[in-house]
Amino acid sequence: TLSPGTWNRAFNEHGQLRLDNVLNRIRRGGVDPSIRAEVWEFLLGCFGPSSTTQQRDSLRASRREQYAKLKSECQLMDNLIGSGQIATSPRINADGSLAEECNGGEISGGNEISHHQNGHMNGAYQQTSIAPYEKQCKKTIQWRLNLHQIGLDVVRTDRMLQFYASQEHMSKLWDILAVYCWLDPAIGYCQGMSDFCSPLALMFQDEADAFWCFERIMSRLRDNFSCTDKEVGVEKQLAVLATLLKVLDPKLHEHIDSIKGGDYIFAFRMIMVLFRREFSFMVWALVYAPSSIHEKSITRSWSFRRKYKGRGKYEAQNEKYGAATMPGGNGPISLFCAIAIFEMQRNRLLN
Template identity: 45%
Template structure:
């Protein structure tokens, strides 16, 4: 039956996993992802990849995902491994114990936040400020008892800053994936708000920045338990949080934009020079693609497919124990063929070329692949930055995630070889 379903699965059947409101169906990009028998990681193949005590054959899983993505029914549990929530070498019992500890930790964090703002965990959320910039409760928050019953000024800078984030998170929650039936439920919106609010409390350095809601939303939809969804999001943010670091003088993705500039300059100097001449050498037109991992350029279903392809290709077996680089732990200098199979294709490129200096995440090379696809059009038609933005805007709904990732891998390989010869 599963095989038959995968052979016959239509766009409508796929979208049934994440139903879209009828009035929004015309406006969203078309879905290109298809379940493919023998290529997509199915429930049966996923369960068969575990040993009797729970060790996961991650090499087999990565191979399957890189060929055809993950069946919607198991995306959440598969993502937990791809993002490093669990070690494939752990047992069922070890993971259950770890999951329980994390749930307790999340509940403790939630209780801490609830004491300060009782609306957290209530199934509701806020969209108006509850304190002023000076830390004084607003009239609305006093009337609604949202500040924990403390009708006096907060003096703790961390508490003030966090409380100032909360209504902005609420406003973003209302705008998040609003075409999906899932978010017609206030309880589901509140779940997203709770997770983002608690993360903002825990991350003293960055807190909350618009766009995190787009990263968190799929975890909330795919993973039913709120604590489990939180830790999956937290692991994703370990890779992506630098994207959201902003100051008066720089934006978070600036280093990645700088890497993108170097990549295009190395593999396609003519295109780079053309963009420079148009005053686009800082590649700010690629800001959104990198910031929220192409959420705007793909349908919801295709964005999930793209993410799991990227995470599988970036997979590093050291990801569970170390989060040094954008794609996981540091790669050992000597890796044998058997160990190499436990790396994603992107990481494998680095090992095989022997050029171990990191040069950005796969997303940087994915943007490079998009630019290369539009190379002729950009050179011929782009007379200014508005033209560049317009040409790149034309990719919305028309990108094939698998082809784009494979092209990104090709560019990455070429780039590493050139950089190695230049050393």
Template identity: 45%
Template sequence: MFLRRSHQVDLEAYYPIRPECQDSVPKARFKLRTGKTLSERRWHASFSKEGHLDIARVLRRIQRGGVHPAIRGAVWEFLLGCYDPNSTFDDRCLIRQRRRERYDDWKAECQKMVPTIGSGNFLTTPIVTDDGQPIENGEGANDDESPNQQGRSNDAALEKKVIRWKQVLPQIGLDVVRTDQSLVFYQTESNQAKLWNVLAIYAWLDSDVSYVQGMNDICSPIVILLENEADAYWCFERAMRRLRDNFKTTATSIGVQARLSTLSSIIKVIDPKLHQHLEDLDGGEYLFAFRMLMVLFRREFSFIDALYLWELMWAMEYNPNTFLLYETSAADVTSANVTEKMLKRYGKFERNNVRIGCKDYQSALAVFLAASILENKHKRILKEAKGLDDIVEILGDVTGNLDARKACKEALEIHKKFLKKAQQPS
């Protein structure tokens, strides 16, 4: 009975909101549901004596009622592929220790270039000019180790990488200050610095993507859930493997464009009338759904509901081969010979993809979730939308009013409908 009596107290205790923000923050719709939500007891009972996780049992529970906040960080590490469910407690302890050591090495490398890294503070003002020269009195600037003076600066490509990285650090800091401001957690500079460190080190290691606004919204909940900064980094890194293409931009395209194109294709198949209306309004590129897909509906849901939505989506998209794909170059890892019994270890959404042999990464559940939102607004869009601004306004009404469980259920139905219609001969 504990969950039923105190669910609201539990949620407020885990994600406290600043008193002055109480009235402006959307109320969470998520409730802990006895017998449905993955509880601490159920979670611990899902491990064998050696530490092997019954992932099928866990996925079923998450897909029915989400995860209790007390274990959310640990559960997310499995959902995002940080650990193999077949690993033991000892295996994971060793992996965790090695990853923490690697993170510390990377952090030390970054700290040599910018001493503010790991100091408990973070940057919001530029420290280098456009050509990489240190800005005098720049906060956190390290004149002795500017790109032009480092021992490794003979490598022109490395020097360019260092300059680009130093230029993006203040932008990360400015976004950190704006991230989840209503939460008590980010009232302390040390917690803001933790978020900044993770994003800054990721930007250094993944120079192709570096940092793009919106990555802070993905990283923030992970930093809150996982106390150890290195663990938070690795969990964020795994999340970015799923979302990385959203943030990768070129001179001619935005990263999330491929998913917007997929969304367009889905609506064209399941609702040709709505698609034609959007085309007539010059909305065929579906840019009005940009924010939804870019940051996984963080702005459309309250903080608590967004976490619930994410874990539902990741549970539904779960593929037990994910860990192997992350840890090896495993081109051999395949779903070709998956039996129905083995499919129980897959999430509902991924199960359907495996059955029909779909490997299109862009057809992520998030795209079908966006399609379900458009379908729910079908009548209003056809009746009221006379231009793109009207579409944006209509979709804006969903903010804070979406039920994550219902939205995911509708997304799965659209996924099945799309697969069925797409397979029919023209």
């Protein structure tokens, strides 16, 4: 496990991080909880390894100010934002008018958590100040239509954690997701986003820092959540997953196809939320993607095959023919993780 001492020694006198010194350790053993938030900011791309301490402090202050501005915009449209409460039933109708059944929106308060856990929605009611619905723009209406769906997912997310026994913490998660929904209307909110956001809300004391880490995650994975009349974004990856398994284990793929599992929908959740519900840890280190040319040159020293002589059949083919010509050669590592899980359970799947 990466210890605080080893992590601190990876910085030079200017506060620049020699990430190649610690990345393999993170990958193999994880991160000590006391430094996890700081490490995640680098792994998720909030800060570049070459940034100095002064640059990071300035950028953090700027981002916090930007988040406060975004949250203020949301508060003007719905005063539940930042109130310490969350919406769990529709706030408005599709035309922008106030939802009749809750006259201001059903909300979850501190005394209501146990009711949610038992499946009952006995919400308290309060008036809310919003602009007349005829004056609301399409973006505002769509955003407010999403609020209660965010709330329904929030009260179901990581309920086994003591952290979310607190209404304040549930509200923090709801606020972050609601603000992101406003920031990125093309994606809005989709089920599964709360799984990514939850550990960040838990780990970061400052809500703005958690938000920008979540924004970095979504910048990588937003295609997973895109939805059109023709397809859901993650279905593209499922098609690549099928192709990869057909190459690596034709017999297992043939069996899955014979029982009408060839569309690989059973792996939908795995790929959609990067094994967030299967594993007890996050896989940020495995998907670290340097953003600058200089950082890309450093990544050559991170390759596992320089340390380990052994390599798999697929990697050998990849090197021989090139990733671009291999089926799924440019696929994300999450697809290979899924295949590894299938291989571990191969005998059970075939029997």
